[in-house]
Amino acid sequence: MKHLTNLLAVALAFSMFFSATSQASNNYKLGAGDTIRIDVYNEPDLSMEYLVSSSGQIEYPYLGKLDVLGKTAGQLQQAISNGLKNDYLIDPKVSVNVVEYRMIYVNGEVAKPGGYHFQPGLTVEKAIALAGGFTERASTKGIRITPSGGGSDLSRLPLTHKVSPGDIIIVKASFF
Structure with a gap:
């Protein structure tokens, strides 16, 4: 029983940590010096890492230059998904994550x-x-x-x- 209680305590601590981390990253505004990872499910040619330059732009396949400065990962994810939808992919599953903060x-x-x-x-x-x-x-x-x-x-x-x-x-x- 004590073992189960300890396991539950560890699980709760991890969930609180990841919840706080993801909440902080949901509001995090991208800026020059951040490294981001864009993944498109089942599309390895569209999945890559970028270092955000001082111009605040990245060059993304099919979509050209995208402004990322001041956007959250969720906003960039939505912009890429909308840009790829219909013209290139039927229902793109895009995720954007900060790999390394500035x-x-x-x-x-x-x-x-x-x-x-x-x-x-x-x-x-x-x-x-x-x-x-x-x-x-x-x-x-x-x-x-x-x-x-x-x-x-x-x-x-x-x-x-x-x-x-x-x-x-x-x-x-x-x-x-």
Whole structure:
């Protein structure tokens, strides 16, 4: 009985994780630097991976250039499905998934400053952990984020603040 209870607990944890991950990815807007995988069921010539360029476009067979910048995977999936329907395929089954998210950058008073791949659910604290943690001189209250969307800088953020793809996190030095 205890074994069954543990198994059910693990199954519940996995379902909650995948539900949260898929919910985050349903709202995720594609941008330059993302790697996406497009699969068309039973059509290997139409199934491929793309790195979204700075132009925000991909070149897709039969459909030409497609704008993907700012679209969700679901919106792109629908656009490809509609484009292939009737002229090329009767009832295309298309899926679009993000294989690798674009980078976030952590600079300043961290052990390993640099670029790190975004992951859904990433917080300032987790991003700093990816960068090796704070240095001895780091100010835990002197953290600033430059959002990728071009908004104004955010400062004095809690470590639980959510990070977005493309954000730049800067950890300032403390005076003492």
